[in-house]
Amino acid sequence: MKKAETSFSELLQSFPPEEGSIIPLLQNAQARLGYIPEEAVEVIADYLKLTESQIFGVASFYSQFRFTEPGRHSISVCLGTACHVNGGATLLETTERELNVKPGECTADKRFDLNRVACLGCCALAPVVKIDGEIHSKVNVINLKEMWNHYD
Amino acid sequence: MINITTLQKKSLIEWEALTHSNEPVIYLGMASCGKAAGAEKVKQVILESLKVHSINAKLIEVGCVGTCYLEPIMDIRAFGWPRISYGNVDEKRAEYIIQKHLVERNLSKTKPLGYLGNVPFDNIPPFSEQPMLKPQVRIVTRNCGIIDPENIHHYLANEGYSGIAKALKMTPLEVIEEITSAGLRGRGGAGFLTGRKWRTCYDTQSDVKYLICNADEGDPGAFMNRLLIESDPHAVLEGMLIAAYAIGATLGYIYIRAEYPLAIKRLQNAIEQMHKYGLLGDNILGSTFSFSLKIKEGAGAFVCGEETALIHSIEGKRGMPRTRPPFPAVSGLHQKPTVINNVETLGTVAQIIRNGAQWYRQYGIEGNYGTKTFSLVGKVRRSGLIEVPLGTPLRKIIFDIGGGTVKPFKAVQTGGPSGGCIPLELLDTPVTYETLASIGSIMGSGGLIVMDQDTCVVDVARYFLDFIQKESCGKCTPCRVGTRHMVEILENICHGEASADQLDNLETLAKLVQSTSLCQLGQTAPNPVLTTLRYFRSEYVQHINEYYCPALVCSSLIEYTVIKEKCTGCQRCVSVCPTEAITGPRSEPHNLDPSKCIKCRSCYEICRFDAIAGNAIVITSK
Numbered sequence: 109m110k111k112a113e114t115s116f117s118e119l120l121q122s123f124p125p126e127e128g129s130i131i132p133l134l135q136n137a138q139a140r141l142g143y144i145p146e147e148a149v150e151v152i153a154d155y156l157k158l159t160e161s162q163i164f165g166v167a168s169f170y171s172q173f174r175f176t177e178p179g180r181h182s183i184s185v186c187l188g189t190a191c192h193v194n195g196g197a198t199l200l201e202t203t204e205r206e207l208n209v210k211p212g213e214c215t216a217d218k219r220f221d222l223n224r225v226a227c228l229g230c231c232a233l234a235p236v237v238k239i240d241g242e243i244h245s246k247v248n249v250i251n252l253k254e255m256w257n258h259y260d
Numbered sequence: 261m262i263n264i265t266t267l268q269k270k271s272l273i274e275w276e277a278l279t280h281s282n283e284p285v286i287y288l289g290m291a292s293c294g295k296a297a298g299a300e301k302v303k304q305v306i307l308e309s310l311k312v313h314s315i316n317a318k319l320i321e322v323g324c325v326g327t328c329y330l331e332p333i334m335d336i337r338a339f340g341w342p343r344i345s346y347g348n349v350d351e352k353r354a355e356y357i358i359q360k361h362l363v364e365r366n367l368s369k370t371k372p373l374g375y376l377g378n379v380p381f382d383n384i385p386p387f388s389e390q391p392m393l394k395p396q397v398r399i400v401t402r403n404c405g406i407i408d409p410e411n412i413h414h415y416l417a418n419e420g421y422s423g424i425a426k427a428l429k430m431t432p433l434e435v436i437e438e439i440t441s442a443g444l445r446g447r448g449g450a451g452f453l454t455g456r457k458w459r460t461c462y463d464t465q466s467d468v469k470y471l472i473c474n475a476d477e478g479d480p481g482a483f484m485n486r487l488l489i490e491s492d493p494h495a496v497l498e499g500m501l502i503a504a505y506a507i508g509a510t511l512g513y514i515y516i517r518a519e520y521p522l523a524i525k526r527l528q529n530a531i532e533q534m535h536k537y538g539l540l541g542d543n544i545l546g547s548t549f550s551f552s553l554k555i556k557e558g559a560g561a562f563v564c565g566e567e568t569a570l571i572h573s574i575e576g577k578r579g580m581p582r583t584r585p586p587f588p589a590v591s592g593l594h595q596k597p598t599v600i601n602n603v604e605t606l607g608t609v610a611q612i613i614r615n616g617a618q619w620y621r622q623y624g625i626e627g628n629y630g631t632k633t634f635s636l637v638g639k640v641r642r643s644g645l646i647e648v649p650l651g652t653p654l655r656k657i658i659f660d661i662g663g664g665t666v667k668p669f670k671a672v673q674t675g676g677p678s679g680g681c682i683p684l685e686l687l688d689t690p691v692t693y694e695t696l697a698s699i700g701s702i703m704g705s706g707g708l709i710v711m712d713q714d715t716c717v718v719d720v721a722r723y724f725l726d727f728i729q730k731e732s733c734g735k736c737t738p739c740r741v742g743t744r745h746m747v748e749i750l751e752n753i754c755h756g757e758a759s760a761d762q763l764d765n766l767e768t769l770a771k772l773v774q775s776t777s778l779c780q781l782g783q784t785a786p787n788p789v790l791t792t793l794r795y796f797r798s799e800y801v802q803h804i805n806e807y808y809c810p811a812l813v814c815s816s817l818i819e820y821t822v823i824k825e826k827c828t829g830c831q832r833c834v835s836v837c838p839t840e841a842i843t844g845p846r847s848e849p850h851n852l853d854p855s856k857c858i859k860c861r862s863c864y865e866i867c868r869f870d871a872i873a874g875n876a877i878v879i880t881s882k
């Protein structure tokens with residue numbers, strides 16, 4: 109974790125040491141590391157002069173933060189209302205079953221992690237699935253499986 | 261000193277140069293919806309084609325007009341012709357249009373959507389005559405899809421920042437008075453009079469005041485705020501300047517959900533440009549007014565859209581709502597007077613100041629003046645973002661603008677998880693804050709989800725309750741425990757495992773949660789259940805008494821079968837079935853073993869799209 113700590117200490121300096129910095133710091137940590145390892149919580153707590161459980165208390169409230177290592181690619185299945193009425197839940201079930209992965213977790217080969225998301229704002233083209241930064245629209249169970257092939 | 265007239269003049273020259281350019285100009289819709297529809301790939305094809313034909317053309321990335329169902333959208337302006345718009349431009353079509361329009365100068369087969377501007381052209385219809393656009397009144401969205409959202413000159417050339425320039429010549433109280441008499445009400449959901457909120461903040465004595473733009477857009481299935489920020493960020497930012505000037509705020513925050521990376525990028529870019537032009541920072545446009553802005557990314561909690569929870573979140577705390585009063589306008593962020601307004605509210609402000617309260621009041625109806633944007637989605641033919649005067653009947657929105665549904669219409673859901681399902685009989689209801697509330701729903705932030713006969717209302721109620729139950733902050737028992745019980749009952753009903761008295765329990769529980777929850781999240785959570793019980797009770801009863809889901813959605817109550825007469829035995833379904841439930845040799849009708857079937861829909865979809873016969877697999881009631 110040494111590497112994370114070094115890059116982290118520079119990052120810390122760019123935020124004022126106050127409570128309002130907790131969320132931005134966690135977001136930055138996650139953007140860099142892909143998740144929030146325990147060490148990051150330690151470092152942030154130290155810098156803000158708060159306890160680790162205070163930091164963790166805030167982090168666990170928000171669904172954005174993940175505490176396990178992500179896969180090489182991230183799949184987010186939209187479960188917003190527009191996607192739901194157009195079959196979003198089936199897409200999630202199919203992904204879970206075919207890739208043998210649960211939301212919030214990562215496949216055994218670390219190829220994909222799976223997330224549920226409450227709306228990606230592309231509701232007019234529902235149902236949608238995001239892989240890494242790219243949003244795929246009008247997905248069905250057939251083209252869903254084809255999509256995965258482009259990510260290894 | 262920076263002068264707004266000079267800035268606008270300079271921008272207008274750039275804008276005119278673009279509209280009268282000798283080089284062709286190509287405008288490509290690159291908002292999130294355009295990108296999701298494949299605009300990135302289309303862009304590559306366009307660039308490639310231009311190279312092949314040695315055409316020097318400008319490519320400008322614009323936002324979204326709101327006709328999302330036509331994405332990717334590409335406009336071309338060339339040869340002194342007007343800007344001509346094309347829809348559903350996939351890679352192949354992009355190449356074809358470039359060839360026809362720019363190389364052959366022949367539009368006879370390019371099927372344009374229409375021309376922009378007001379000079380008639382050939383036998384092409386005006387773009388504004390598009391069925392989805394014609395009934396609309398576009399005030400907030402006027403620039404969306406038209407200008408380059410990353411170029412402040414485009415905004416300036418279209419009267420941008422003349423609102424703040426005018427406001428700075430008025431007193432703050434005059435600005436507040438103008439907004440109040442325009443009758444503008446908060447577009448975030450509650451519909452509180454914006455001018456009155458500002459006045460409360462103005463009247464509260466304090467050394468520091470804050471302004472917050474609420475861009476959390478938590479309603480899952482709504483994207484009005486995303487589209488506006490992505491397509492015309494300066495409209496919102498100018499509104500923030502005016503609001504800050506009126507209430508006396510020196511620091512502002514934009515609280516935006518992290519799921520909107522492109523909107524965040526557009527805001528960052530816009531803010532940078534504002535600084536460059538003296539539109540942010542000290543002494544804005546040479547006045548004594550100073551204001552700075554920070555972007556705060558949300559971290560994925562629906563309840564943080566609620567204003568007091570949002571404040572807690574900015575302060576770095578768990579996003580729990582608190583009881584009001586005190587209202588944030590009196591004691592908000594860091595206990596200082598704080599105005600929180602929705603993106604769309606702020607996006608309207610500059611227009612009101614620019615054109616006057618009277619002008620704004622010509623739209624809408626008494627008590628509900630002006631326009632409102634809606635994201636029209638679900639089972640509707642023409643989906644996208646629309647803007648209509650308040651008071652427009654739902655029927656006009658869904659059928660005239662949205663083109664209705666392919667299968668018979670069942671209901672429209674307004675107001676997101678806090679709203680309700682409205683049946684066909686009530687579609688003549690004009691959309692106002694009060695009328696929607698009177699029929700058990702709410703206006704909300706503008707999500708309109710259209711449902712047809714293939715949508716199960718019990719499943720939708722379960723969906724919303726499940727959403728709320730997961731998002732409940734857990735502070736009060738009715739919301740935390742009550743919603744969980746409601747989800748359990750609804751799940752039982754969906755599985756055909758509920759008894760008739762559970763329907764009464766559900767109703768009692770819903771009313772209890774409604775009346776005893778601490779904040780609006782819990783208080784409004786039962787609305788989807790109560791409205792569906794009110795308007796679609798028979799569907800609940802069918803699930804319970806007949807184990808029948810009329811929409812054929814609830815998986816415990818349906819089964820998949822192969823129609824022997826239709827099946828040609830192409831084996832496509834056999835290859836996609838994950839449980840080997842389908843068997844049968846090639847060229848003979850297949851067998852589907854219901855005991856092995858997990859209802860994953862794979863065979864159904866592949867038969868619809870890819871099989872030789874098509875539609876040989878059907879879903880029926882058990």
Ligand SMILES: Cc1cc2nc3c(=O)[nH]c(=O)nc-3n(C[C@H](O)[C@H](O)[C@H](O)COP(=O)(O)O)c2cc1C
Pocket residue numbers: 445446447448449450451452454474475476477478479562563564565566567568600601602603605606705779780781
């Ligand atoms: C559970 C809940 C979620 C909310 N989510 C949002 C939201 O995503 N965006 C928003 O502008 N207002 C939301 N609101 C309303 C805000 O509390 C607040 O009324 C609004 O931002 C005020 O701005 P306005 O007066 O311009 O509408 C929500 C309210 C509740 C109770």
Ligand code: FES
Pocket residue numbers: 186187188189190191192226227228229230231234235236480481482
């Ligand atoms: S509901 Fe899926 S993108 Fe909005």
